[in-house]
Amino acid sequence: MADEDDAVTLLQAEVRDRLTDLDALLTQAGELDLHAVRSGRGVEAAMSAVHDDVEAIERMELRIPIVAPMSAGKSTIINAMTGLTLLPARVTGMTTLPTRIVLDDVAEPVLRLAASDAALFDTLTGELATRLGDAERDDVLDLFPHMGPLLDLIVSGPRVPFPLECTGEREIQRTLMRLNELVRVGSVVLPDVDVVSALSDVPSLHTPSEFAPAGAGPGAGTLVLVDTPGPDDAQMSVPLTEIVADQLAKAHVVVIVLDYTRLNVMADEAIRELVRPVLARIGTEKLFAVVNKVDERLTEEDPGPEEVVRLVGRLLGFSGDQARERVIETRARFGLAAARVLARVTDAGDGLDPATDPAVEAMLRLRSRYGWERDRETATVASLHATAQEMWRYSGLPVFRDRVLHTLRRTAVPILVDAVLGRTIGMLDEIEAAASNRIAAMHADQAEITRRMDDLAGELAELDRLTSRLPGKNEVRKRAQDSVAEVIDGARRRGEVVIDSVRGAKRFDTAKEAKKYIKKRRNKASEELDYILYDARNEVARRLGLLRGELLAQAEKSVAPIMRRAGVAAGLPAPEAVSLTPSSAKAVKGGGADPDRKTKTYVAGHERVDETLGEMFVRWWQGEAAPTTPVYGQTVSYKAGLGDTRHTLAASFGARVDDLSAQVREHVAPQLAAHVSRYHDDAVRLVKAYRDDLAAARDDLRTDDRRRRVRLEELAELVEATRSASAELRELQERAAS
Amino acid sequence: MSPPPLRVAVAGLPKAGVSTLVNALIGAAVLPVSTLEGVSPLTEVAVVPAGETVAEPTLHLSDGTRAAVRESPGTAEPSRAASAGRLLAGPLAAGAAPVTGADRVRAVLADLRRALGATASADGRGEHPSPPHVVVPVGWAASERFVLVDGPPGILAGPSDAFLVVLDYTHLDTVEDARVLRLAAEATARVGPGRVTIAVNRVDQGEDGDLAGESLRRHVHARMPAAGRPPVVETSARWALAASLLLGDDAHAATLDALAHPMGGGAADAGALSRGAEHTIAASGIPELRQTLLRWWSAAVRAPHGTTR
Missing domain, CATH: 1.20.120 (Four Helix Bundle (Hemerythrin (Met), subunit A))
Structure with missing residues (x-):
């Protein structure tokens, strides 16, 4: 030893x-x-x-990114491995920032954040606090209805700086959730601020585990799991994709978690795209696939274990033997429930009260839907321990632990x-x-070199000429704008028709009815306008995608022959490397819900004026009629005019359309230009390197x-x-x- | 003269539970539910009042289906060839009687799916004109008639009187779900929110603190580009189906038992199981959806001109 x-x-x-x-x-x-x-x-x-x-x-760190489509259960698996609910998990994707989980020999879990990143989140919180008005609040809550408490905290909570280090299961879970949610809120309220790209590092969680390198024998290293956001998250931003790609580039081993219930759905394709470059580098022998949620296998028509191995093997390019060894089926939900009870038994021992412990309830509910209450009544610590162990085995996670984590650590x-x-x-x-x-x-002959260099000089000149003629930022911007102008004009015209149709004042007896009428008309119009914008945004993305293809095809047509002559090769940039969809605009809003109150006075009748006895006598004596005073009646009606609504809707819609157009101009087009010129830059760099090597040879020959x-x-x-x-x-x- | 049946598109991504939901609505396991062997072909389920025409689920296959199976290019694969052979010799043979009984119908439909394989396109276009048609008697319809069309999200763009959109609770917020919601929004814009319902299925997979009730509704609506706000119903179709099978026929008790005791060893006493089953159905969202169907029916009967667009 x-x-x-x-x-x-x-x-x-x-x-x-x-x-x-x-x-x-x-x-x-x-x-x-x-x-x-x-x-x-x-x-x-x-x-x-x-x-x-x-x-x-030197650090002996084995980096293992865990890649999965949304809600496949990767956070649950990682939690189950530590027996602690450290990573927040939710049905609506939770991971937005990659998190590094170092399986360490610390005494208790510690979450660390780089000082500059903690400061960044403090600044973000402060900025959000000043920007979160009612409208922004509504926007966030529409997308993330559970974030109300967080928004309250941002606006009126005490300014506590983000801790650089925190400990304890709940505290860590809360901090991670907070970080992730802040990024999500930020993406809605401050769409122009790119928090993710500004981060210097990802949060780093050191957790005690049985996989700590100490005492694990020779060759053991520290396992660093990297929890990554799902590539199919509809809210995922481009910079985030880059961060995930960066984590994958540093990978030594990759674990892919697939969802049994979605084995044949597109998300897997996204995963494969993401890991393909990594696979090319590290090979399938450094890849493991976990197929989670096999507890959903119920009928004889569902694919059995062998079929799963075959399918996943084919998806990831494993050989038959590799697939049998490297495709592992799990039921992580059961694993986590069991691991939590096992951890409770270890901590509390006989002090564990089955009747009140939430971990016990969760486990028993999973095990028997209709009989769990009775099971709880009869449970002892020993029986719970046995049940938890049975469930742990059933979860398939021990296989993952032994075949993947233990092997890797060893x-x-x-x-x-x-x-x-x-x-x-x-x-x-x-x-x-x-x-x-x-x-x-x-x-070689000096003349030969000179000739070859002349060739290359010609090719470089050609490349330079091409590069200088490359559509610059301004030109791409113009072409992008031209190609979407029709869409934007069309949207504007369609919008005007909708806005113009908001006419037809009506009178109502009560203010409530009038308001309701205005509101109904307004909501209907703003929904239609939103729909127009939504359509326009998608059409813009589609047309810009076509433009991208056109620009790159042009570039390739001229550059590829030159590179071939120079004997170098550069690939075209991938379509995923640039985002062409303008970010979603805020909803169109209209105002003017106050109806005009109109009062109309009329004479409803007359009543007699009170007289003293003397006055009455005098009047009677003079033969005059009894004096009366008119009684006035008043009707109130409410005019529900739509003029204000129309004007505010027009202003709001106009602003959104302008915003869409500005986004194309300011964000999308420059990105597209950079995307195309990157291809040229790669080509120029390759040819130049080759030429410089030749120049060095010629210089040597001349001496x-x-x-x-x-x-x-x-x-x-x-x-x-x-x-x-x-x-x-x-x-x-x-x-x-x- | 009775009005024509109400045509309802029941649409969602593969594995979101569309077929299970239809099965739960009719209370019989008539549609096969696994989708790994390609995408299910469009299937029509005609719901009729019990005792009127048929006593048990009955599957009618058309010449179009026979032609599609004959021409299916995927049948070179042995498992597919076997399915196609079985079909052509049995239910698809000339003059064959309709297939009766839920289990037999399901087996034939599963064969059909395997035989047709990838030829059934994911967007629901390119289907042959007369898809398999199952007539199912149900107790909850008195005189109402429906044709439930089980299909991929693409059928939301097609003509139907009403739309039932099925989302998978555990996959809300994914790119694909965003696409389904977009189609749902377009359908809503066409027929109005009164003729669309969103079923968020598999809510039994949720944990404490996950979205539910109002927050779930808000979450779904926020992802539908402004087009009216159709009702959102939370369902657990698989549990409802298992429970109604149990209540209908003890031979199927094993299904609910297996669901309730995934690690085996289950079966509390039969009483507990059937009490649990009743409770499960009541809480499954399926009764609500049946009410929705009946409401759609009476609205359509009152305004028969407002149908298909």
Whole structure:
């Protein structure tokens, strides 16, 4: 055991030292002006990648992103693994920020937040507090009806800065929920503020677990699970997609959680898109698939375990054997219920009161829908413990734990070493190829090089010319605007018709009826207007998608032949890399619900005026009629005029349409322009790197014989050094594998 | 002269529980419910008052269906070929009698789905003109007649007198659900909120603190681009179906028992189970939906001109 321990420590140290040793070699490659390394990014980029890997080896951290469509149950699985409800889970997607879960040997769970990120959330809270008016509040509650208490807290709660560190199950759950919800509220109230991109790191949760590396034997490392938001979340933003992609790029192993009830629905396709680049790098042998919610398998027509293995294997490209080993069925809901009771039994022991414990109730309810109350009456701590263990086995999570987490922890070092060495060897191969090319060039005739360089100069000039003629931000903006102008005008016209139809004043006896009438007309119109806007937004996205295709096809048509001549290749950027849908506008609102009160006075009759006896006598004596005074009646009616409503609706609708148009101009079009020019930039960078390598060769040739010989020797040495370094690393990789 | 049956599109994503919901409404497991082998073809379920025409569920298949099975390109696969062969030799043979009995009807429909496979397109277009038609007698209709069309979200764009949209509670907020709600909103804009109902199915999967009642309604409405606010009913169709099967016939007690005791070992006494079943049906949202159907019927009978668009 001790020997093995030593062997692993030695291996770890050796890999670290070897990677550190590469510094000299990389520096030399840099001095020799080698450019065609890491897709033309050069030796600098290579060095920084190596430094990242050294860090991963030193910390022995195995990064395992858990990727899943919304509500597949990944948070439930992670919670069940720790026996604590640390991650908030809800039917309407809960994870908006990736969270790192370090399975550690801490005494109690700790959530840590980078200081700058905590400050960012404080600022966000403050900003939201000033911006949250009634209208914004309604907008948020429409989308997230459960957030009322949070909004109250934002507006009137005490200003408590976000803690950099918090402990305790409930406190951690609350803090995480708060972070996620703030991001969601922010996306509604401050749509222009991109909180997610501004974060320096993701929240990091260290939790005690049986998977802690200490005492796990040689080769054990720390498992870092990364909880990621679902790629099919309708609310997910583009920067968030990038953060998830970034977490995946750093992955050593990937776990995909699929939902049994949705095995053949589109969400899985989104997952596959997301992990495809990672799979290309790490291979299917570093991928696990969990199929959750198999408790929904009820009828004979539902796919059985073997069919699930076959289906998922096909989806992810596993071989038959791989699929049997790597596709795991779970019932996470049961696992979490059981794990919570097991944790309660461990904590409280005989002090556990079955009659009042919520974890016990939850478990028994799951086990027997109609008999759980009776089960609870007869339950003892021992029987509950047995039930919980039975349910834990039933959940399938022990299989996940043993086959995935335990295996990974035990073999963390070899996996990590393999991943790191693989990446480094690939890079060394590139350096070797670049140096060999240079040597070949220097052996070639100087005239030949000059000719080749002239070619390249021509190609670069051509590329430069193309790049300069590339539709710039302003032009793309114009084309985007042109292509959607029709949509926006059409929406405006359709809106005007709706607004113009809000006519027809009516009179009512009561203010209430009049108000109701105005309100009804107003709501009907604003719904129609909203619908027009909704349609327009979708049509805008569709047309911009077409424009994107057109622009890229144009770029590819001119750039691809040049790259082919230069012998380099760059792929077209993926459609997911740019978001073309304008963010959803606020609802159209109209005012003017106050009817005009009209009063009309009329003479309802006359009544006699009181007289004294003397007055009456005098009047009678003079033969006059009895004096009367008119009695006035009054009718009140309420005129429900629609003029105000029409004007306010027009103003509100106009503002929304302007906003849509501005969004295309200010956000979507510039993004589209950048998206297209990125492709050109990649091409230019690749060709330039190649040309620079040739230029360096020509410069060497132009110097005198002696210096040329020295340079050739240096290059030969570099090739030799790279070869032997990569051979050593390969040998190390094989040794580590055994 | 009795008015024509009311045509109701029951639509949702695969696995949202559309077929289960239809089964629960008619109280019989007539439609097969797994969807892994491609998308279910459109199926019409004609609901008629018990005792009027048929005594038990009866499936009528058309020549169009026979042609579709013959021409289905997927039948090269052995499991599909077997299903197609069974169908063509049995219920699809020339002059074959209609299929009767819930279990037999379900088996034939399952075969049909396997045989047709991916040819039934997800958006409901390209269907052959006369889909399988099941006539089912129910006790809760006195003289009302309905044709429930079980299909994918695409049928929300088609002609129907009313629309029942099925959402999966555990997948609210996903991109696909957003699409279904958009179609639902368009249907609402056409026929008005009085002829659309949103059933949020599988609410039994919720936990404490999840959306329910008013907050759920608000959540759903906020995702329908302004088009009127159709009622939202929370359902657990699978439980309702299992419970009504149990109450109808003890031979099916195993289904509810298995649901209530997923880890096995279940069966409390039979009394507890049937008491539980009654309670489950009452709380399942299914009685409400039946009332909705009856209300739609009487509104349509009063205003027969306001039908299909």
